[in-house]
Amino acid sequence: MxxxxxxxxxxxxxxxxxxxxxxxxxxxxxxxxxxxxxxxxxxxxxxxxxxxxxxxxxxxxxxxxxxxxxxxxxxxxxxxxxxxxxxxxxQPSGAPAVPGPSLSPCAMDTITAVKTRTSVRHYTDAPITPDVLNTLLYAGMCAPSAKNKRPWHFLLLEDRNLLTELSAANPNARMLAEAACGIVVCGDHNIEGTNVFLCEACAAATQNILLCAHSLALGAVWCGVLPHSPWQKLLTQTLNLPPKVSPITVIALGHPAPSATSPEKAAPWDPAKLHRATW
Incomplete structure (x- = not known):
């Protein structure tokens, strides 16, 4: 220093x-x-x-x-x-790598995870182990980003009072009140500089976490954070985010409650959405 x-x-x-x-x-x-x-x-x-x-x-x-x-x-x-x-x-590209965390094995293959993942909004009281949380966060850090800038930060929320406060401030995030924890995916404008690429990188990291959670038999749901919204301001102030670091998404996580389970969803194959070479 x-x-x-x-x-x-x-x-x-x-x-x-x-x-x-x-x-x-x-x-x-x-x-x-x-x-x-x-x-x-x-x-x-x-x-x-x-x-x-x-x-x-x-x-x-x-x-x-x-x-x-x-x-x-x-x-x-x-x-x-x-x-x-x-x-x-x-740290810039080429800096010494930091040893990775201990990871939990995921038995589900990629296409099954993609095909069967659903949003889960109700959870049991069971906690999520540190190894599983590290696996989820590592999955987020493996996401692609423009020029490999990796302009994200992940805030792990485990305090029950904080989760309840954030839940009460946004009706679309009510599930946070019963979640085992939450992950706030933040974008760093100091690193990326371009808002569009910043949101794209954080969205990719969010999807990685959602798929990894599903493959580990956890339930999760993605809550978007609208720019300049009261909830974005509350997140920024409550979490004491530094200047030019913005909350992009909030992920609620937990073990699915029995009422939250759903059958395998049909593959969303829609030929009308496919265009070859030209529209």
Whole structure:
């Protein structure tokens, strides 16, 4: 963790608001190549971002409008106190791999899981074991993403009071009140930068978790989070999400209650949806 004084500046063209670093980021953070992702605080306000090279070993960090507003930046040089460290959750491609967790075996083949998965909204009181939870989260992290940026974060919700509070605030998420746990799939705008690709990556991670849950005999349902909705704001505030990290989906999980089981659903083959080469 580096702690240093700095100034937030606006360039002469008035397009960029940035913070120059008083040291060589590659040397300090031991990153010989690739993008350097960082996190920390500015005047006590948390941030997550990446560094841009200005050549000759000089680096800057761009300050987005949300952080500018939080800091009270008005366009004039603003002295600030900064803490900064590498963002391990956004480590660049090629960084040393972290050993994976212990995983639970899934006996169901892929096409059966895809064909028979249904949304389950009622659960028993049985807990979900740590190995199973790790397997679900690992499945989410295996999802595809544009340029392999992996712009997601997963928040595991197991506190009963918190699940009940989030359930009461959204009639479409009432099942959270009886779920064994919830997983909030969040998108990191600092990593992805493009809203469309951010949502696509998080949706792919969500589908991986849903299919994995079904193959492990768990019940799950996907609750969407509308942008700028009251529920999105509640999730952001209640979960203390950092700037530019948005909740994209919420997954309720549990062991299916007997009343929640359903027969194998018919394969949704619809020739009318298939087009070859042209419409």
């Amino acid at each position: 580096q702690t240093f004084p700095a100034e937030i500046l606006k360039d002469t063209a008035g397009r960029l608001t940035y913070l120059p670093l008083p040291f060589s980021a590659r040397e300090i953070f031991h990153q010989p190549k690739g993008t350097i992702y960082v996190q920390g605080t500015i005047n006590g306000i948390p941030y997550r971002s990446r560094l841009l090279s200005r050549g000759s070993g000089c680096y800057i960090m761009l300050i987005d409008k949300v952080l500018q507003k939080s800091l009270g930046f008005c366009g004039l040089p603003l002295p600030v106190s900064v803490t900064m460290s590498l963002d391990a959750q956004a």
